[in-house]
Amino acid sequence: MAEPAAQTAFAEEALTHLDTLYRGALRLTHDPDQAQDLVQEAYLRALRYQHSYQAGTNMKAWLFAIMRNLFWDRFKGVRKEDVSLDDVGEFVLYDKLRDEGARPESDVLDKIAASEVVAAVDTLPPLHREVVLLVDVEGFSYKDAAETLGVPIGTVMSRLHRARQQLQKSLYDYAVESGIVRPSGMRQVPQQ
Amino acid sequence: MRCEECSDKLDRFVDRELSDTEALQVQLHLEGCPECMDHYDFESHLKRLVKHSCECDKAPEAFREKLRQILS
Numbered sequence: 001m002a003e004p005a006a007q008t009a010f011a012e013e014a015l016t017h018l019d020t021l022y023r024g025a026l027r028l029t030h031d032p033d034q035a036q037d038l039v040q041e042a043y044l045r046a047l048r049y050q051h052s053y054q055a056g057t058n059m060k061a062w063l064f065a066i067m068r069n070l071f072w073d074r075f076k077g078v079r080k081e082d083v084s085l086d087d088v089g090e091f092v093l094y095d096k097l098r099d100e101g102a103r104p105e106s107d108v109l110d111k112i113a114a115s116e117v118v119a120a121v122d123t124l125p126p127l128h129r130e131v132v133l134l135v136d137v138e139g140f141s142y143k144d145a146a147e148t149l150g151v152p153i154g155t156v157m158s159r160l161h162r163a164r165q166q167l168q169k170s171l172y173d174y175a176v177e178s179g180i181v182r183p184s185g186m187r188q189v190p191q192q
Numbered sequence: 193m194r195c196e197e198c199s200d201k202l203d204r205f206v207d208r209e210l211s212d213t214e215a216l217q218v219q220l221h222l223e224g225c226p227e228c229m230d231h232y233d234f235e236s237h238l239k240r241l242v243k244h245s246c247e248c249d250k251a252p253e254a255f256r257e258k259l260r261q262i263l264s
Contacts (some may be wrong), residue, residue, distance in 0.1 A: 011263035015256065022251035036255050043259055094234045104234045109241055117245035135207060136239055137246040142209050161203065167242070 010050050014043060017060045021067050024133050027118075028071050028126055038074075042067035061140065061148045068130055068149070093168035102181050111180050112171060120170035128163035135160055193221040198228045206235050 021042060025035035046053070046066050053062055097104040121132060134140040134148060135156070142160075146153045175181045198221045204210050205218045222229045 008264055011260070015260060015263070018251045018256055018259065019249075022255070023246060023249045026249055027246065032252075036252075039251070039255075040259060040262070043263060047263055093238070094231050104230075105237050109234070109237050112241070114241075114245035114248060117241055118248075121242065121246060132242065133246065136242045139243075142207070157204075164203070168238070 007047070007050070010053075011043075011047065013059060014046055014063060017063050020060055020138050021063055023137065024064060024130070025067055025071070027121060027129060027133055028068070030122060038067060038071055042070055045070070058144055060138070061144050064134070064138075065148045065150070071126075093172050096172060097181065100181060100183060108175055108180055112175065116174050117171070120167050120174065123170060124163050124166055128159050128166070131156055131159045132163045132167070193217050195221075195225060195228055198222070198225070199231070202228075202232060202235055206232070206239055 018039070021039045022035060025038040025042075026032060029035050029038060042063065046063055049066075053059065094104050097108055102108055121129060124132065130149065131145060134145040135142065140148065142153050142156050146156045149156065172181075176183050198218055201210060201214065201218050205215060208215075210218065222232055
């Protein structure tokens with residue numbers, strides 16, 4: 001067991017990454033209570049295994065790896081089937097919107113609510129969702145994301161690519177359903 | 193650089209994952225190609241939108257305090 005002062009310092013540093021872990025857990029579990037349970041368990045495990053953490057390395061990535069491994073331990077029964085992600089083809093939202101006469105940024109992106117973006121992220125399968133969380137939300141490099149997830153960089157890139165395709169498809173579907181764009185041509189933007 | 197090659201590298205350019213040389217090549221192409229620059233602006237905007245939307249969630253203060261107690 002570490003000296004009390006060392007343990008306190010370790011805990012304080014670890015807690016600076018709490019928002020990242022909580023956000024990740026919330027996006028993985030979709031439930032604030034489960035997210036808190038998962039994060040608390042991850043911190044207790046981190047404290048127990050703090051000797052395996054190398055000072056000066058990426059503590060955020062190390063903690064995230066502990067948290068997501070706990071998540072997968074709990075849900076490992078669904079891991080295999082969870083990997084699948086419907087093939088949406090090469091869906092490029094930018095091209096799609098341009099083809100339909102919309103100005104992609106000002107007509108569409110600026111009008112999509114944050115809650116809809118989060119909902120689109122939440123519909124991604126967890127293995128794809130966690131790559132988006134690490135790279136797009138938390139700013140991990142492909143290398144750090146690969147180490148955190150225990151997969152090759154190529155897997156990070158392919159999951160990220162497919163996740164983004166799916167995400168763009170979801171946002172496009174939302175934009176059509178909500179009347180932000182009309183699939184046949186010009187956009188229609190209801191304003192408050 | 194052709195537009196196709198630029199498009200292939202756009203994700204990694206947005207994610208700052210290209211080598212310095214490759215990033216410079218893409219940057220030079222973007223500066224001379226308004227269409228690819230528009231596409232780049234869109235992809236960057238989308239990445240920021242995902243980040244800002246998901247970053248709204250913060251750990252509740254009571255939970256932070258509870259953890260601090262448990263870990264100390």
